[in-house]
Amino acid sequence: MTKSEVKLLGAWPSPFVMRARIALNIKSVSYEFLEETFQPKSPLLLDSNPVYKKVPVLINQDKPICESLIIVQYVDDVWSSGPSILPSEPYDRAIARFWATYLDDKWYPTLRSVRGAKGEDDRKKLITEVGEGLTLLEDALNKTSRGKDFFGGDQIGYLDIAFGCFLGWLRVTESLTGVKLLDQVKTPCLVKWAERFCAHGAVKDVMPQTEKLVEFAKMLMAKMAASTPN
Amino acid sequence: MTKSEVKLLGAWPSPFVMRARIALNIKSVSYEFLEETFQPKSPLLLDSNPVYKKVPVLINQDKPICESLIIVQYVDDVWSSGPSILPSEPYDRAIARFWATYLDDKWYPTLRSVRGAKGEDDRKKLITEVGEGLTLLEDALNKTSRGKDFFGGDQIGYLDIAFGCFLGWLRVTESLTGVKLLDQVKTPCLVKWAERFCAHGAVKDVMPQTEKLVEFAKMLMAKMAASTPN
Numbered sequence A, B: 001m002t003k004s005e006v007k008l009l010g011a012w013p014s015p016f017v018m019r020a021r022i023a024l025n026i027k028s029v030s031y032e033f034l035e036e037t038f039q040p041k042s043p044l045l046l047d048s049n050p051v052y053k054k055v056p057v058l059i060n061q062d063k064p065i066c067e068s069l070i071i072v073q074y075v076d077d078v079w080s081s082g083p084s085i086l087p088s089e090p091y092d093r094a095i096a097r098f099w100a101t102y103l104d105d106k107w108y109p110t111l112r113s114v115r116g117a118k119g120e121d122d123r124k125k126l127i128t129e130v131g132e133g134l135t136l137l138e139d140a141l142n143k144t145s146r147g148k149d150f151f152g153g154d155q156i157g158y159l160d161i162a163f164g165c166f167l168g169w170l171r172v173t174e175s176l177t178g179v180k181l182l183d184q185v186k187t188p189c190l191v192k193w194a195e196r197f198c199a200h201g202a203v204k205d206v207m208p209q210t211e212k213l214v215e216f217a218k219m220l221m222a223k224m225a226a227s228t229p230n
Helices: A015-026 A043-048 A068-078 A090-115 A119-145 A158-164 A167-177 A188-199 A210-227 B015-026 B043-048 B068-078 B090-115 B119-145 B158-164 B167-177 B188-199 B210-227
Strands: A006-010 A032-035 A057-060 A063-066 B006-010 B032-035 B057-060 B063-066
Touching: A006 A015, A006 A043, A015 A068, A015 A158, A015 A167, A043 A057, A057 A068, A063 A068, A063 B090, A068 A090, A068 A158, A068 B090, A090 A119, A090 A158, A090 A167, A090 A210, A090 B063, A090 B068, A119 A158, A119 A167, A119 A188, A158 A188, A167 A188, A167 A210, B006 B015, B006 B043, B015 B068, B015 B158, B015 B167, B043 B057, B057 B068, B063 B068, B068 B090, B068 B158, B090 B119, B090 B158, B090 B167, B090 B210, B119 B158, B119 B167, B119 B188, B158 B188, B167 B188, B167 B210
Parallel strands: A006 A032, B006 B032
Antiparallel strands: A006 A057, A057 A063, B006 B057, B057 B063
16 A cells, blocks of 8 residues: 555545645645544644644645645645646736635634624624625636636636635524525626636635535534533 | 825834735835825725725825735735745745735734733733734744744745734733733743844834834823723
């Protein structure tokens, strides 16, 4: 039995892990997926990511690389066995990085906080903010795709991966709140983009089913409620 | 009068603006520095960075680029008129990006919060966390410099810029708290690195004097105290 050269420490519900998987799929890299249960965290995870102790961690030739967007850039740098993930033009790369950072620093934390909203007013405010972010992203899609299928043009690229990995959790939020967030009227281009993204060969096998994610989210919320003092 | 092709919207006390200036200096790029007063924010800033409305913004050929680490990467991509800023090896690039992200997401927010600490216990806890971060960075310096002068080797690079821009505010915190954070005993290599970094040709003219920064910090703290209800 040969030891796999490339390993990915991950967990199926994590959007950040999905980023690494999609990047590896785009480059047709074979890898061993090591599912973390976090009960407790594996010695390999603790050893590979001592600062954050979080997935994903990509291990290539025994060297660990942490943080999903850094992994995607690393995969793009190391393997030329598939289309480029980062745009070729410096300005386009900067714009893709800007929106990817916006998603991680601002948009996704807001989306995630909808589940833990304190009362109806707070929930509505957060949902409005998520919607405003989607309007910005609809505009970014129109500008960066230049009439093509993806943020990256003809192929899915860095910003497609950065944003697309959140589609599962966006649908969970829609399901739990009963509010349509990716909306045909307000964000028609994103709606079509999301369909194309999820059907893409590098994505469809690693995108979790919404029902399974909803069950997982309910379990998380029940755990959180049980641990919150009355 | 010819219109300058490269403009930087900035503010002298901002460590993030300093990153862009150092990157431009490394590449010997002439640029027009537009000091923002924020009273009110300039139309050019609001127009160039509508999402965050923050400095730095680099404007090259009328195209704005926002977020300091993205600007540094963009400058490295566009201008070959100086040494490379990002390491040449993909793994080294990933490691430099990891620590730069750690600095922005974790270490610097902790350093900044020392100024607003609620009582002595909170202040001590935060100072301990800052010190623990410096120990991690001392270790990273020893690993990535491979016995050379900088994180980037012989030349200052991405991680030198990402970390070095915080040295002024680290000294402000030392001055305000009376606690030596960059310490000869605990972080001897960082102490020497900081001296070399501040004396570097691309840095020395854009690194603010500590006394001037301390005055600025005291003014900020006084403003904050005046606006906090009793």
